[in-house]
Amino acid sequence: MVNITEKIKEIEDEMRRTQSKEQGDRISFGSIERVHNLPIPEILPQNDQLTSIHRKLARLRAQLLEPTGGAGSGGGSGFDVSKSGDARVALVGFPSVGKSTFLSKITKTKSEAASYSFTTLTAIPGVLEYGGAEIQILDLPGIIEGASEGKGRGRQVISAAKTSDLILMILDATKRAEQRALLEAELDAVGIRLNKEPPNIYLKVKKAGGMKITFQTPPKNLDEKIIYNVLRDYKMLNCEVLVRDENATIDDFIDVIMKDHRKYIRCLYVYNKIDSVSLEFLDQLAREPHTAVMSCELDLGVQEVIERIWTELRLMRLYTKRKGEEPDFSEALIVRRDSTIEDVCDQIHRTLKETFKYAMVWGASARHVPQRVGLGHMVADEDVVSIVAK
Ligand SMILES: Nc1nc2c(ncn2[C@@H]2O[C@H](COP(=O)(O)OP(=O)(O)OP(=O)(O)O)[C@@H](O)[C@H]2O)c(=O)[nH]1
Ligand SMILES: [K+]
Numbered sequence: 001m002v003n004i005t006e007k008i009k010e011i012e013d014e015m016r017r018t019q020s021k022e023q024g025d026r027i028s029f030g031s032i033e034r035v036h037n038l039p040i041p042e043i044l045p046q047n048d049q050l051t052s053i054h055r056k057l058a059r060l061r062a063q064l065l066e067p068t069g070g071a072g073s074g075g076g077s078g079f080d081v082s083k084s085g086d087a088r089v090a091l092v093g094f095p096s097v098g099k100s101t102f103l104s105k106i107t108k109t110k111s112e113a114a115s116y117s118f119t120t121l122t123a124i125p126g127v128l129e130y131g132g133a134e135i136q137i138l139d140l141p142g143i144i145e146g147a148s149e150g151k152g153r154g155r156q157v158i159s160a161a162k163t164s165d166l167i168l169m170i171l172d173a174t175k176r177a178e179q180r181a182l183l184e185a186e187l188d189a190v191g192i193r194l195n196k197e198p199p200n201i202y203l204k205v206k207k208a209g210g211m212k213i214t215f216q217t218p219p220k221n222l223d224e225k226i227i228y229n230v231l232r233d234y235k236m237l238n239c240e241v242l243v244r245d246e247n248a249t250i251d252d253f254i255d256v257i258m259k260d261h262r263k264y265i266r267c268l269y270v271y272n273k274i275d276s277v278s279l280e281f282l283d284q285l286a287r288e289p290h291t292a293v294m295s296c297e298l299d300l301g302v303q304e305v306i307e308r309i310w311t312e313l314r315l316m317r318l319y320t321k322r323k324g325e326e327p328d329f330s331e332a333l334i335v336r337r338d339s340t341i342e343d344v345c346d347q348i349h350r351t352l353k354e355t356f357k358y359a360m361v362w363g364a365s366a367r368h369v370p371q372r373v374g375l376g377h378m379v380a381d382e383d384v385v386s387i388v389a390k
């Protein structure tokens with residue numbers, strides 16, 4: 001069986017050699033991920049050899065995703081914890097950063113915490129009640145560098161993270177700064193894209209007619225030849241491509257081709273143990289994007305993290321009202337942002353849509369109050385909705 005990890009290492013070396021030949025030591029390649037994340041013009045100075053190496057690397061990395069994909073692919077199916085509640089949040093981080101301490105603090109579940117690594121060996125679910133919603137929080141074993149290649153329980157942890165609506169990346173404020181980039185790289189390697197929208201590239205596979213490649217505006221990092229070569233690599237000889245984003249890169253394009261293996265998940269970075277760092281450093285951490293800081297031990301910032309979880313999940317609370325009765329504010333109906341009346345119906349009952357006649361809406365989404373609307377109407381947070389069935 002082919003050892004993909006070894007092959008990737010080989011390519012990394014090849015890349016390093018080509019690189020130093022081309023550009024001297026301008027960029028050092030510490031890890032595959034760093035190569036992968038560099039903007040194309042910088043690492044691929046119109047160099048065909050490098051472009052082809054880069055594509056090979058992307059293909060191999062994709063194989064790491066396959067359940068039967070060579071070395072270190074064992075145990076990639078996640079943990080056997082069923083989803084419950086309105087959303088799932090996964091706690092991902094290196095060992096002993098305080099994941100279990102946090103779970104025990106914000107839910108009724110007690111997950112063992114200790115000062116040694118790998119205290120937690122399996123997924124422990126807890127329930128956070130907030131704003132009328134029940135949010136499942138998944139405490140997970142710590143992961144280590146190389147997790148995506150199967151080190152430790154890495155594959156399993158990452159699979160569990162992939163099923164979540166939000167990743168809470170727990171970081172230790174007292175540890176070196178690289179921890180964040182290392183974890184991001186592990187997730188990136190298995191197709192998880194954090195705080196990113198799917199690339200704005202249209203791709204349609206056809207039965208015949210060859211390749212038709214068009215650009216909405218001249219792209220900065222791509223050209224017809226690069227796209228042509230990538231498509232040929234993936235044996236997509238008949239297709240239509242429209243690149244709408246001028247900043248799209250070759251990696252973005254590969255993500256579009258591999259869209260069944262990509263997951264776009266929001267991530268909140270949470271630095272724990274701020275009781276042990278200087279105020280100056282704390283201030284610096286707190287300014288990073290998508291970041292919150294806390295100390296579970298001193299109970300500092302924990303409530304703020306809970307509030308951030310709620311906003312990052314982008315959930316909305318709706319209240320229902322029966323005809324001729326007051327709205328029921330005792331129990332909220334939780335739906336995702338950008339939900340329509342149709343989603344609301346589905347949330348109430350699987351078949352409600354079939355007998356739906358119209359809905360009355362009170363609140364921010366209503367143009368006048370109440371507004372009579374159809375299934376396509378977009379609701380807003382804290383709207384009151386009354387569904388009228390046939
Ligand atoms: N100083 C300080 N220590 C903390 C804080 N939160 C947790 N700890 C300590 O950090 C250690 C690790 O905590 P755990 O909750 O077991 O960490 P974990 O991330 O679940 O660890 P694994 O399950 O082994 O991956 C324990 O000794 C905790 O008491 C904090 O806010 N400040
Ligand atoms: K621990």
Ligand SMILES: [Mg+2]
Pocket residue numbers: 099100101112113119120139140141142
């Ligand atoms: Mg733990």
